[in-house]
Amino acid sequence: MKKHPVDELFSRKLRDAEITPRDEAFQKFQQRLQTKERRIGWWQQGPWLAAAGVSLLLMAGGGWWLMSQQPSESDTVALSKTPSPKIVAPNPPQNGEQKAVIAPSTNELASLDKKAKAGSRSESQVPTFSSATAPTSSKSNLKTKEVVQPLVQETQVAQVVETTPASEPVKQMKLEEPSKTVALASAITAKPTEKTVVLQLPELEKTLVAANDPQTNVAATNSSITDNDVLDKPRKSTRMAKVWQQLKNAKNGEKVDWDEVGFHPNKVVAKAIGK
Amino acid sequence: MVKILQLFTNEGQLVKALQKGDPKAQRYFYEKYSARMLAVCVRYLTDQMEAEDVMIEGFMKVFERIDQYKGEGSFEGWMRRLITNEALMRLRTRRHIEIDIDAPEVHQQVHFEGIENNLEVEDLMAVLAKLPTGYRTVFNLYAIEGYSHAEIAEQLGINESTSKSQLHRARALLQQMVSEVEGLKWKA
Known part of the structure; x- marks a missing residue:
């Protein structure tokens, strides 16, 4: 089919015509290429990114595993700084209960009892102290039961205080006669509810000291926890940790237990292959 | 520049390099086809600056869709079609295409040969x-x-x-x- 002369003229002249673009056009082209590379670059670099990501994960995982195997100083500090709430901030009834059992062996209780007598009943500790000393001194088992029960309400405590008017002389008498308190303690241990109180005695001595001295409060709790809880826990000892420990021993000039390492240098035999 | 020209003497080599996103190939592509494709864009849009914009956008399309070119037909023909589509898109977005049905008829017949x-x-x-x-x-x-x-x-x-x-x-x-x-x- 023959082309129209106008079509033929324009097609022949203009089909392969060229107009040189300005320099600004090339700069724009370069900018577009760079923005395109920046926009799609991170997923087009897929294999390299994947390799980098995997190696980063492996490194992080290995580091975490090593850290978890070896207890660092920060771990023990973190553990010791998280004491159980009953030691740092004991509940008022429990506090009174604990102190009540220790009361005969402390002289400071006398001053507290004096405060209680002066009428400062608004404080929660004071009536419990006085109430706690009262049953031990009055030698009535019924009253000791009431106080030693774990959940003692303040109203009950107030009643006990009212029924025991003179606690100070009785306490002095107790200090003079420790055998009586022992007998009372044995009487208390005879009942199942009171057994728990007697078992708490070793801890309570520390908590009482800590409570009376606020400056040493944190240190005391820290040391008690690290001594009792952290060290008593059976630590998971892996092969890596054992080897690490022996390395530390060797570094510090201490004796190296080769059984822990897994081989003994004197028993290692070199294998020589001659060709 | 001489080295670049030596690298892509064959159109197939250029296409392969463009498929890999080779920046040198992209620059060579611009050097080789920009003038011709700009003339195509100017034929549709008449304004050179706007035509340059459309040409660059068309080149980006070529780089994006270079994997679609399977070697059937000439590479330049395939690319020219993409550039033409880009120019038509620009015309469409600016509502430049208005079919002039009521335009006056041209009755004068011009003798066209030889001029x-x-x-x-x-x-x-x-x-x-x-x-x-x-x-x-x-x-x-x-x-x-x-x-x-x-x-x-x-x-x-x-x-x-x-x-x-x-x-x-x-x-x-x-x-x-x-x-x-x-x-x-x-x-x-």
């Missing part, structure tokens, strides 16, 4: 730029790009008969304008 050799590319481009957008677009697509009326109708969203009438009127106007330019040149 075209005196016309330069710039003269023909200027004449083409004076055409209404609808005429020019249909004439470009049919006479220079080689589209059929069916393809033009599909591309522009018009009837085939409208495409044919637009082409007829475009031809007549171009004949008239070319003879005028030729006459002016002859007098000069």
Whole structure:
């Protein structure tokens, strides 16, 4: 089919015509290429990114595993700084209960009892102290039961205080006669509810000291926890940790237990292959 | 630059390098095709700055879709089609394509033989730029790009008969304008 002369003229002249673009056009082209590379670059670099990501994960995982195997100083500090709430901030009834059992062996209780007598009943500790000393001194088992029960309400405590008017002389008498308190303690241990109180005695001595001295409060709790809880826990000892420990021993000039390492240098035999 | 030219002497090598996103190949592609593709864009849009923008966008499309080129037909023909589509898209977004149905009929028949050799590319481009957008677009697509009326109708969203009438009127106007330019040149 023959082309129209106008079509033929324009097609022949203009089909392969060229107009040189300005320099600004090339700069724009370069900018577009760079923005395109920046926009799609991170997923087009897929294999390299994947390799980098995997190696980063492996490194992080290995580091975490090593850290978890070896207890660092920060771990023990973190553990010791998280004491159980009953030691740092004991509940008022429990506090009174604990102190009540220790009361005969402390002289400071006398001053507290004096405060209680002066009428400062608004404080929660004071009536419990006085109430706690009262049953031990009055030698009535019924009253000791009431106080030693774990959940003692303040109203009950107030009643006990009212029924025991003179606690100070009785306490002095107790200090003079420790055998009586022992007998009372044995009487208390005879009942199942009171057994728990007697078992708490070793801890309570520390908590009482800590409570009376606020400056040493944190240190005391820290040391008690690290001594009792952290060290008593059976630590998971892996092969890596054992080897690490022996390395530390060797570094510090201490004796190296080769059984822990897994081989003994004197028993290692070199294998020589001659060709 | 000499090294770059030596690297892509073959069109197939250039396509492979473009498929890998080679920056050197992209620069070489620009150097080789930018002038020709800019002329294509100017034929549709008439404004050179706008045509440069469209050409760059078209080149980005070429780089994005280079994997779609399977070696069937010439690479330049495939690329030219992408650039043309980009120019048409620009016209469509700016609502430049308005089919001039009510344009005046050209009754003057110009004797066309023997005068075209005196016309330069710039003269023909200027004449083409004076055409209404609808005429020019249909004439470009049919006479220079080689589209059929069916393809033009599909591309522009018009009837085939409208495409044919637009082409007829475009031809007549171009004949008239070319003879005028030729006459002016002859007098000069």
